[in-house]
Amino acid sequence: MSDVMMNLSYFGMSFLDPYLMFLTAAGVFFGIYVGAIPGLSVTMAVSILISFTFKWGVNEALALIAGIYYGGVYGGSRSAILINVPGAPAAIASALDGYPLAKMGEAGQAIGLTTIMGVVGGLIGVVCLAVGAPMLSDLALMFAPRDYMMLAIWGLLLVGSLSGGMMAKGVFAGALGILFGMVGLDPLTAEPRFTFGSVHLTAGAPYVAAMIGLFGVSEVLVQLHELHFATVKQNVSKLFPSWSLIRKHLPLASRCSVLGVVVGALPGAGGDIAALMAYDHAKRTVKNPERPFGEGAWEGVVAPEAAAVGSVGGCYIPMLTLGIPGDAVTAVIIGALYIHGLKPGPMMLLETPHLFWFTVGNLALACIWLAVFGFMGIKLFAKIVEIPKSALLPMIVVLSAVGSYAIENNPVHIYWMLGFGVVGYFLKMYGYQVGPVILGIILGPLLDSNYRRAMISVSNDPAEFVAEFFTSPVSLVLLALLSLTILSQTRYWGRLIGCFRRNGAGTAS
């Protein structure tokens, strides 16, 4: 009983201490703006904070970091919705339907809805962390290279959802992305691939620069064709979405949050992959959206946002239980813990159990602040879209260049970004979607290294490689899901369902 009381007191610590409360709030507030500016990443913000908070107590540092983390992951969708430039990789999927919404004058309500669903996702993530951390971390450990491989393939199936109805063009764009992802030194053997002897290509295609170029700059170039069109007046009278709209999408948001938590808990996958998979999930499960996906479906912003913010709770799981980062941000937080004299690892929960409950409470608090700050400044933000194009478009290009440079203070990334912008422009002009390209860049390397890792593990024996899939429950479940997903897209699926129906009817009568 006293244990519960102790845990509860640590949980409530940041709610009761005004200073911790303030730090969390400040973190969320700044995080939203860091997240909304492409190129400025949460990882960067948190690593700067580590040295900044070096002399502070560990609780204060963690409170601020938790706030920034939530704010940043959430904030990425703002610029995705408003100007089609995802502020962070986790917001790529939010741009797909968010930007069309802004084009229809619904930017305000889209941001309002993402705020609500982000908070829902975040809170579900925190609950999963509090209740299932040890279990989920054990699950994450069970993921073998072949499982990461299947995850990557599953993600790549998303090409079907992102190809805008033209499958062949989608597959081409996805393959192009995978090709871009192969550039650089081989992650396993360090052999140069497609580098053509240039040292600048050895570091590979920076995918944040690719994201900014393919989404932002290419859109700017396309819009130059419609420069004379009037800007869309944004409807900002009603920011808080109606209760019925929230209730309608709550089940989807909940499912996607859990998906986000699980993907976030995997050491090799983070919010970006979670959000893309959530988008795919929404597209497959929501049969009759009000508007088609890709043209401003509410589900298309709800699902990725809930998954992205939900993944934060998931990313904390391997970090707190095993000392293994769930993504780039938690990797930096681990550094912070070391510097504050803690030893992240499996012993941390045993030696300093209060830290776990303090973090859980703190993350919950950050979600609550997200609800507050998420609704602040929407009107102002939405006005961005109303800026005349002749002024807005150059601003987006400048912002894109600054953002690309800021990734690693490397001017080469600006060339990458511009190159991707031009490639994206021509793709769009010829009816190809850019979504599959970015998908290929993110998932290609994951597929490449994990397929080869899995193959090396079985001494390159194809028979054993296949057999391995039937040796672990994780592989079996993933294999089943993967097969069902593929099967459901073939014409045999209808027959199979029909067959089941008939049998079912037979037994009933």
Next chain:
Amino acid sequence: MIARKLLGAVALGLITTVASAAYPERDITGTIMWGAGGAMDVVSRAVQPHAEAVLGKKIVMVNKPGGTGAISTNFVNNAPADGYNILFGAENPQLHKVLGLAEFDYDKFFPVTIFARSVGVVVVKADAPWKTMTELVEDAKKRPSKIKMAMTGPGGLPHTVASMLGAVTKLNTVSVPFDGEGPAVTAVMGGHADFAPVGVGAATESIKAGRVRALAVVNTEPVDSLPNVPPITKEYPDFGKFLPWGPFYGVFVRKDTPDDIKAALVKAFKTATDNPQFKQLMADRGNIMMNISGAEAEAFMTKWQSVTSWLLHDVGAAKISPEKFGIPKP
């Protein structure tokens, strides 16, 4: 005309002096050679604030794993030699030439400091059948190409220790490259690899928690952080000819960085490395403090390169003979 040129030169000189006198006038990018969670990552992030305290500017840390360190080394070597891109690197580039990974090693870099060196440890999953190194080796000999070893690509600590193991015990395993020592330990925990030779730092906490078990430390005597783990020479005295051996951690800048910037960095990191909090952390993680820089560090690195290159060459792991690069036999 001449006067104008002179004036220009003087002005340029002034600007350069002013610029470097104020070093650092903006934040420094610290590129970490290995992935988050690995030993290099932790050491770098632990020393960073102490160095910042002396430098008066932030060091923004970026992990650039991959290519056994070739990616990060390349990156910093391609960045301007202005002291704003520093490399938190391990020993790996010293092997890039013989492994055919890159055409340069640390010869293009100036060692700002070498903090410490670590020792390797061989870990297995907590419930693995092998209780000693001998049992693992004998089993691997009995079942060739059945036991999986998690590695980090040619030239890393796991690879080098594996080369030593191969040379001494002639065992036959499958080597699976992972993205870093952290992921390698994770793979052992999850049962996706049977054992991993990693740095003590990457495994200490997981060993203490009983998630993985240490069979031997690759040293001639036990290390302070794992007093109960036997040294490998106890079972395989032949290891003695390679030891003491261990990866080292340091900070590097391009060799053509201006001298006053080098001096500023050396001063900052010397002080930072001496910080008791940092020394405690390093000791906790089984490292042996060194804190050397400049010529002393270069001598150490050259000797390390000679020992390791020829070792790799002798086990057939080197693509190009060390002789070709004029690396002397130890």
